Amino acid sequence: MTGPMLSVSELTAGYGRITVLDKISIEAGRFGNVGLFGPNGHGKTTLLRAVSGLLKPRQGRIVFDGEDITEATSRAIVKKGLIHVPQGNTLFPDLSIADCMALGAYSPRARPLEDENREKVLALFPKLRERWRQRVATLSGGERQMVSIGTALMSHPKLLILDEPTLGLAPKIKDELCRSVLEISKSGVPLIVVEQDVEFLLELSQHLYFLNHGQVETEIKPGESLGHSEIMAMYFGH
C-alpha cells in the first residue's frame, strides 16, 4: 500500500456541548507505527474512540483501507480489521481467557484463522496458556492486559490501536508487555499507540503526533529524530 491505511481529515468531535477535537488530521499505517502523545485530557482517547466508531464525529472524514468509515458502527469497523484496545480494564469479569479468545475471533474474517491466531497469542503470552480456564476477574492487572491485547489479535487486525497499554503495571510486567508489543509490531501489524512512557513510545513509533487542545501541535515524521528531552519539553510547554 502506498497511501496511508487510515486517514483522519479535519475531524471535530466532543461530548455534549464540549468540543474536544478541533479539525484534527492524522494518518497511520504508511510509515510504520504511529505514536500519539500529549498532556492529559487533550483528546488522545477521544480521537481513538472516534476512529473506532465509539464516538460519532461532528465533522470531518475517516477513511480506513480505502473505505469511508466516518458513519460506520464500531461493529462494522471491527469487521473491517481496525481493532481498538481501550484504556483500562474493559473485559467481562466472568469470562475465562478461553471465552475471551473465542469472542475475539467472532468476526467472519477472523473465524477461519482462529486456531492459527490462538497459537500466535499463546506464543506471545505463554502465561495465558497456564491460566486458560481462569476467570478474568481473578487475573492480575498485567495478565488482564495480555488478555485484552490477545483478544484483539484474535480479531486478526489490519491496524491495531493500543490506548496506554502499560498504564498502572509494575516495572517487570511492564517490560514484559513492552517486549510483546514490539513483537506484535515486528510480526507486521501496524500500530497506533498512546503511551506515557516516552522511551517506549520512541522505540516503537516511527511517526509521532503531539496533541494539544484537540489539535496536532507537532507532527514528527520518520527520519525527523526527536529525543527524550525534546519530548519532555513539549509536555511541559517550553
Ligand SMILES: Nc1ncnc2c1ncn2[C@@H]1O[C@H](COP(=O)(O)OP(=O)(O)OP(=O)(O)O)[C@@H](O)[C@H]1O
Ligand atoms: N464521556 C465523556 N463525557 C464528557 N467529557 C468527556 C468524556 N470523556 C472524556 N471527556 C473529556 O474530554 C477531554 C479529553 O479527554 P480524553 O480522554 O480524550 O483525553 P486524553 O488526552 O486521552 O487524556 P488521558 O491521557 O488522561 O487519557 C477531557 O476534558 C475529558 O474530561
